Amino acid sequence: MKLTQEQKLIRKLARELAEKSIFPLAGEIDQTDVFPDALHQELADAGLFGMTIPAAYGGSNAGVLACALAEEEIARGAGVAEIYVSSPNSLSGYPIVAAGTEEQKRRYLPGMVSGAYFIAFALTEPNAGSDPAALCTTAVKTEGGYLLNGRKCFITGSTFAKYAIVLAKTAPEMGLKGISAFVVDLDSPGVSRGKGERKMGLHGCGTGDLVFNNVFVPDTDLLGKPGGGYYLAMKTLDLGRIGVASQAVGIAQRAFEEAVSFAAERRQFGRPIASFQSIGFMLAEMKTKLEAARLLTYDAAASIDSGEQATCKAAMAKYYAAESAVEIVSKAVQIHGGYGYIGGYTVERLYRDVRVLPLYEGTSQIQQILIAKDIMKGAER
């Protein structure tokens, strides 16, 4: 894929930042579950939080492909660091850019881009993961606003976000067309935050419940039109999925590099294990899948940049990259032998980090549904 000079420079910037500032801290972030403020600010100062945000609100409008390139490099440093970059560029930024009023854009975007605060994206509920029609959170119209009630779970950044984009039913009888989106100030009366979940991996970004108990949300914080929330969320997820695909490519790339370097150094039976065909074949398969995942991801990103409807491409990229990343990391552990199972080895962390990729932002099975739907569009008689 041909990249512009700007895209190449953004990739270089992200790679250098990752190698200098994330590589040395990744193990500690994993162990302590704390993402250092200084690193968060460094990501913000590098302009990585505003790549899909217009310049008028502090961003650079560098585009989705540029963003994917940067996210891949950051994820190569640490999967969790990519979440901090991906969120403002997709899940939290896009709904405001796409549906927000001028006043909402000015109020929420600059602080998010500068790293002053994090905006969470709250769609998932205990009984509504893959099936948003089952949402139970309601927003009932009242004088000057809405009263929000319900519980969201597995919300990234729930423990520290200042705001959340919350999907709630404003007209439950209308199904998906009765879902609306709101920007909710998480310091409002009636909001409570659950304890951060103890996750298998991707430590360093508090993930948990947000509970809304008669939370008043003013009319001015309704995002887009009433009933437009589901469509907005689906468009948002197209971008989010490219983020996950990029994260998958970055994590898999790192695992691949670790495997190559281990295979070259580790000697058994008097020679480097890389010289055994069984290891060589594993590396060949890893590399091929990695490149295929990368190209699918870049293609989906470039399609969005050129204004195409890219739901299917984004789903294919996310599906393939996430599944391949799990395989690639697993093979990297295999190549490491017993060492791959020991804490402190990078591949051990990657193995835990990578497992969520086929789960979040739509499971692999949801991606398959989206792809299948697209294939059959207009083909059924």
Add this chain to the structure above:
Amino acid sequence: MKIAVCVKQVPDMNKARFDMKKGSIIREGNNAVVNPDDLAALELALRLREDRPDAKITVLSMGPSQAELALRECLTLGADEAMLLCDRAFAGADSYATAHVLAAAIRPLEPELVLLGRKSADGCTAQVAAALAEMLGLPVVTGVDRMPQLSEDGVTVSRAVNSCRETLFAALPCVLSVDRSALQPRRMNVRAIMAAADKPLAVLGCETLGLAVGECGAAASPTEVAASFVPEKGKGARFLDGPLQKSAAELAAFVKTGKQIGGNGHE
């Protein structure tokens, strides 16, 4: 005031892999960087401009088309315009032939200051600055490692020479070569990358520079690399095992003998 900064795109030597058979660096596009000493030279120019807002910084590089990326990075960091000196005829240039092409591009700019890194991270000859100054007929100070002071008629610079420090005054225009220890270069950010996308970058070849093919590249290079090799890593290395005290004593005894490490026996 006009400042010309010469830069070279080099492999990132922290990541460089070597072709042991050919005895050369494997040049991989993804790991190319702006030569670190040259980045320090650009940083110096950018800081001089802070007190001289009228200063215009032109950054030049002789190299293949991929070197455009190095120039784009310099534009992102704050240079005003860039020139890529790119022609098949420039291939295989040694430091003399490189300086010849750079001089041809710099002469019409009539800069008050010409800055470049002390040496390139790959070739390491540290000869281009002196050759360029000679060809331009300008004074040169090499190895500047402190922020210089500009005055109306010249520049006061400082550099380390053996165990001394020299302070020198050079009349303008002049050529300064800069050591990377001089200044920590600033870093790019995405906004600056996008904002610099429209800055002017000209690609100039032999003809545009008024040079004949025969006076460029390998054909015009008086030096020739007879052979190159990659020193075998760890060859002759001895690992000191055992308790720390014992290893330290062994190491001290080894250092005292002096000769193996090229010393003169001083304790």
